[in-house]
Amino acid sequence: MSKTRVLTGITTSGTPHLGNYVGAIRPALASAQAADVENFYFLADFHALVKCGDPARVQRSTLEIAATWLACGLDVEKNWFYRQSDIPEIPELTWFLTCVAGKGLLNRAHAYKAAVDKNRAEGEDDDAGINAGLFMYPVLMAADILIFNANKVPVGRDQIQHIEMARDFGQRFNHLYGEHFVLPEVVIDDNVATLPGLDGRKMSKSYDNTIPLFTPRAELKKLIAGILTDSRAPGEPKDTEGSAVFQLYQAFASKEETRAFAQAFADGIGWGDAKQKLFERIDAEVAPLREKYEALMAKPAEIEAILRDGAARLRSQHATPTLAQLRAAVGLRDLSQLPAAATPAKKATDALPVFKQYREADGKFYFKLVLGERVLLQSAGFDSPRDAGVRIASIKSGALDGDVTDFALGEGVGSDEVNAALAAFVAAQLDDARS
Numbered sequence: 252m253s254k255t256r257v258l259t260g261i262t263t264s265g266t267p268h269l270g271n272y273v274g275a276i277r278p279a280l281a282s283a284q285a286a287d288v289e290n291f292y293f294l295a296d297f298h299a300l301v302k303c304g305d306p307a308r309v310q311r312s313t314l315e316i317a318a319t320w321l322a323c324g325l326d327v328e329k330n331w332f333y334r335q336s337d338i339p340e341i342p343e344l345t346w347f348l349t350c351v352a353g354k355g356l357l358n359r360a361h362a363y364k365a366a367v368d369k370n371r372a373e374g375e376d377d378d379a380g381i382n383a384g385l386f387m388y389p390v391l392m393a394a395d396i397l398i399f400n401a402n403k404v405p406v407g408r409d410q411i412q413h414i415e416m417a418r419d420f421g422q423r424f425n426h427l428y429g430e431h432f433v434l435p436e437v438v439i440d441d442n443v444a445t446l447p448g449l450d451g452r453k454m455s456k457s458y459d460n461t462i463p464l465f466t467p468r469a470e471l472k473k474l475i476a477g478i479l480t481d482s483r484a485p486g487e488p489k490d491t492e493g494s495a496v497f498q499l500y501q502a503f504a505s506k507e508e509t510r511a512f513a514q515a516f517a518d519g520i521g522w523g524d525a526k527q528k529l530f531e532r533i534d535a536e537v538a539p540l541r542e543k544y545e546a547l548m549a550k551p552a553e554i555e556a557i558l559r560d561g562a563a564r565l566r567s568q569h570a571t572p573t574l575a576q577l578r579a580a581v582g583l584r585d586l587s588q589l590p591a592a593a594t595p596a597k598k599a600t601d602a603l604p605v606f607k608q609y610r611e612a613d614g615k616f617y618f619k620l621v622l623g624e625r626v627l628l629q630s631a632g633f634d635s636p637r638d639a640g641v642r643i644a645s646i647k648s649g650a651l652d653g654d655v656t657d658f659a660l661g662e663g664v665g666s667d668e669v670n671a672a673l674a675a676f677v678a679a680q681l682d683d684a685r686s
């Protein structure tokens with residue numbers, strides 16, 4: 252069974268806050284424990300450039316977010332952990348997808364549309380002050396996801412449309428060039444709380460109401476003391492509903508603790524005391540992580556090395572071979588593989604090799620390339636017919652490249668013979684296309 256691939260990205264444009272921790276980081280790491288998943292965690296630093304024109308801030312945020320993942324327990328031996336800009340195949344795929352993406356669909360992306368609507372409301376030109384990065388944002392995000400054939404993408408509700416677009420672009424590409432991409436599914440966890448911020452609205456950088464996750468203890472206490480409450484005096488019963496203090500507490504406490512806290516509200520706990528309890532509860536969870544975070548932040552070179560290592564391994568195992576296939580699929584091919592194209596058109600009677608796909612008793616999927624009675628290639632077993640199909644497509648479009656381990660030459664067959672057969676294949680396809 253191949254593992255389910257789960258991919259999580261965070262844009263590197265700010266300092267991680269309690270809302271990011273509760274809403275994204277903590278659940279992502281909790282679900283990483285499952286044995287049948289392969290996790291991809293990455294720092295979306297290309298995405299950060301869309302909104303943030305401040306280089307020092309992008310750098311700082313990249314370090315902070317990387318240190319946060321690591322401090323919170325991300326195991327870089329068992330999970331993929333990398334920085335988007337360390338994988339040049341991502342922007343390359345972005346271009347391929349750009350060329351299949353419908354411009355009309357991008358026009359309807361929420362973030363872009365909101366910017367246009369704002370311009371209209373202000374009597375400006377539709378696209379005044381809008382950079383094309385904002386417009387293309389969904390295509391870059393689709394490349395992040397499709398390049399690793401992620402099955403599941405856990406996101407907040409505001410990102411659902413982006414996942415749908417990734418599916419759309421992936422499907423269009425598959426339709427034009429063959430089955431290359433898995434269509435990702437969005438995962439929305441309703442059990443994950445949306446945290447209120449200091450003013451009671453959703454905790455968000457754009458409302459400037461956040462509590463930084465690893466702010467020092469004294470600062471954490473001060474910020475919590477500033478959370479908006481109603482003006483009920485100690486001794487008066489308090490509502491839990493709509494109380495930011497209560498909701499924040501709930502996000503960190505067990506069911507029992509939450510029940511006891513609700514009772515204290517009913518019994519008229521003073522806001523000062525309630526905030527003290529909230530502070531102690533959050534700090535109990537965060538303090539040990541904060542210590543790790545501070546140690547990591549003191550060694551940025553180590554974090555840099557971890558990120559580079561993750562990207563290097565991910566490139567060699569996935570991104571680079573995948574792009575080689577995709578390049579061939581779209582027609583960016585080695586010209587020397589087309590000797591037959593220059594020779595006079597083949598007679599229709601000339602034998603063409605054929606790929607035969609089949610399944611063995613071991614449950615795996617195989618293919619062979621046969622020319623008449625002769626077996627030219629014999630593949631190893633693939634987990635799915637799709638995997639086998641993708642491999643066939645790559646062989647068809649590229650001929651034999653360097654080291655191959657997933658198929659062998661047939662008995663007594665030389666690679667020149669196979670290459671000639673494949674060239675005939677390509678030539679026949681060209682003839683088809685011409686006629």
Ligand code: TRP
Nearest residue numbers: 259260261262295298392395404
């Ligand atoms: N757009 C996402 C956000 O703002 C970040 C992101 C970029 C992302 N690429 C991604 C998330 C790919 C999931 C998958 O939250």
